[in-house]
Amino acid sequence: MTSKSGVISLALGLAMAGSLAEASDMETSGKLLLTGGVTSVEGAGGGGLASWATITGYGTRDEWGANAHATLVELPDYQFRAGGVSVGFHDRVEVSYTRQAFDTGETGAKLGLGQGFTFNQDVVGAKVRVLGDAVYAQDSWVPQVAVGVQWKKNDRDTLIKALGGKDDSGVDYYVAATKVLLNQSLVMSGALRATKANQTGLLGFGGGKNDDYQIQFEGSAGYLVSKRLLIGAEYRSKPDNLVGLKEDDWVDVFAAYAFNKNLSVTAAYADLGTIATFKDQRGLYLSIQAGF
Amino acid sequence: MSNLRTLIFATALAVAAPAVAEEKPVDPYTQSSANAGAIPFTGDQMLAAFHGRDGVARIVDDTLDRSVADPKLREIFHATDMERLRRTLKEQVVYLLGAPVAYTGRDMKTTHKDQGINTAEFNILVEHLQLAMDKEGVAYRYQNQLLAKLAPMKRDVVTR
Numbered sequence: 001m002t003s004k005s006g007v008i009s010l011a012l013g014l015a016m017a018g019s020l021a022e023a024s025d026m027e028t029s030g031k032l033l034l035t036g037g038v039t040s041v042e043g044a045g046g047g048g049l050a051s052w053a054t055i056t057g058y059g060t061r062d063e064w065g066a067n068a069h070a071t072l073v074e075l076p077d078y079q080f081r082a083g084g085v086s087v088g089f090h091d092r093v094e095v096s097y098t099r100q101a102f103d104t105g106e107t108g109a110k111l112g113l114g115q116g117f118t119f120n121q122d123v124v125g126a127k128v129r130v131l132g133d134a135v136y137a138q139d140s141w142v143p144q145v146a147v148g149v150q151w152k153k154n155d156r157d158t159l160i161k162a163l164g165g166k167d168d169s170g171v172d173y174y175v176a177a178t179k180v181l182l183n184q185s186l187v188m189s190g191a192l193r194a195t196k197a198n199q200t201g202l203l204g205f206g207g208g209k210n211d212d213y214q215i216q217f218e219g220s221a222g223y224l225v226s227k228r229l230l231i232g233a234e235y236r237s238k239p240d241n242l243v244g245l246k247e248d249d250w251v252d253v254f255a256a257y258a259f260n261k262n263l264s265v266t267a268a269y270a271d272l273g274t275i276a277t278f279k280d281q282r283g284l285y286l287s288i289q290a291g292f
Numbered sequence: 293m294s295n296l297r298t299l300i301f302a303t304a305l306a307v308a309a310p311a312v313a314e315e316k317p318v319d320p321y322t323q324s325s326a327n328a329g330a331i332p333f334t335g336d337q338m339l340a341a342f343h344g345r346d347g348v349a350r351i352v353d354d355t356l357d358r359s360v361a362d363p364k365l366r367e368i369f370h371a372t373d374m375e376r377l378r379r380t381l382k383e384q385v386v387y388l389l390g391a392p393v394a395y396t397g398r399d400m401k402t403t404h405k406d407q408g409i410n411t412a413e414f415n416i417l418v419e420h421l422q423l424a425m426d427k428e429g430v431a432y433r434y435q436n437q438l439l440a441k442l443a444p445m446k447r448d449v450v451t452r
């Protein structure tokens with residue numbers, strides 16, 4: 001699909017889902033609204049670009065919960081799409097699968113890859129809450145801490161090698177700490193990720209500048225404006241492994257809105273820096289999440 | 293003689309009148325505001341944000357009305373002395389919001405230990421409380437400040 005039709009169909013989907021959501025306004029089970037976060041570009045429950053220690057879905061420790069998401073980032077020279085599902089068990093374990101597409105569109109021709117050349121990546125994730133409680137333990141500063149792993153496999157092995165990448169697949173490991181500070185209506189989260197991924201793996205793993213695991217930081221801060229609305233900012237540092245294809249850290253400002261426990265949307269303005277020699281990749285991030 | 297009769301009658305009425313008299317007796321326990329389960333706010337800003345004791349009374353009544361009417365919670369309140377619960381819960385919230393009153397109810401652990409409440413049920417009650425606070429027009433950030441006091445009580449309230 002072209003960039004424009006992508007945005008339009010997503011907007012339509014949002015409008016339709018929104019009117020559906022208004023019909024069912026009962027919110028009487030599971031966790032509190034938005035306390036499970038949204039879905040990240042890699043399919044994990046949390047922020048959009050940054051990882052959280054929360055377990056996806058509204059399932060409590062006696063239940064399970066699940067989410068499906070569709071995400072679109074519209075950049076000046078590229079389009080990023082992702083879609084996937086995640087399941088949380090007993091508010092303890094989360095497993096997720098997401099397929100990412102990095103569509104070079106018109107830029108593909110300029111890069112000599114061909115019009116609309118697209119990199120696809122499968123991401124299988126698992127996360128386990130190891131200690132703490134982000135929401136209930138308001139009398140303690142101890143955050144909720146989770147450890148996670150993401151297996152990533154890219155479908156453009158030949159090209160990745162040609163770009164100087166060492167591998168078309170890789171494994172990221174992360175530890176995340178998240179706390180909802182109800183007294184301040186704030187949500188704070190930080191994560192450390194061990195990774196070799198270039199542009200989260202869309203441009204492969206490792207490169208001429210570096211082929212070792214590096215520790216990167218992801219942070220987010222949000223303010224709970226109402227039960228339904230969380231606004232905030234995120235930052236994610238990234239490796240810079242590929243020779244000649246400089247990679248930048250990512251930042252965004254976002255607003256996540258929960259129509260109810262079954263449906264939420266996240267809109268963000270993301271600055272993804274330079275991607276494959278094209279500078280200033282700033283644009284709109286839209287994500288819709290449905291689940292229970 | 294008739295004066296004395298009137299006096300006796302009036303006294304009997306006065307004793308019967310307060311709502312307390314309609315409460316069922318509970319096993320003896322040590323009274324202490326510490327039973328409220330959290331350290332209260334200081335200053336009068338919080339109570340004002342909840343529209344004083346009257347506001348809290350409306351919020352608690354509404355929360356309990358919603359909870360008792362909720363098919364998912366109804367069973368739990370089946371045998372509850374609602375008269376006592378309304379009084380003690382209002383007292384507890386008013387006390388936590390910083391009013392110069394004592395909490396005279398039981399502690400959270402003892403009170404809830406045989407209720408078999410799970411996390412989902414805890415959250416449902418909190419959501420009813422949120423709706424009641426919305427209805428009263430309590431600003432969201434103040435709602436969250438009260439919830440910050442109540443959330444840790446999950447450890448004592450949720451037993452399964």
Ligand code: HEM
Pocket residue numbers: 365368369371372373376377380381384396397398399403404407409413414415417418442443445446449
């Ligand atoms: C932080 C949350 C809660 C607070 C602050 C709270 C507070 C109270 C208070 C003050 C009492 C009366 C104490 C007394 O009689 O001396 C009480 C009793 C009771 N609560 Fe809660 N409660 C909470 C959560 C819940 C939940 C989630 C449920 C069920 C869904 C529940 C069900 C009951 C019942 C059934 C009683 C009556 C117990 C009896 O009859 O002995 N409570 N609660």
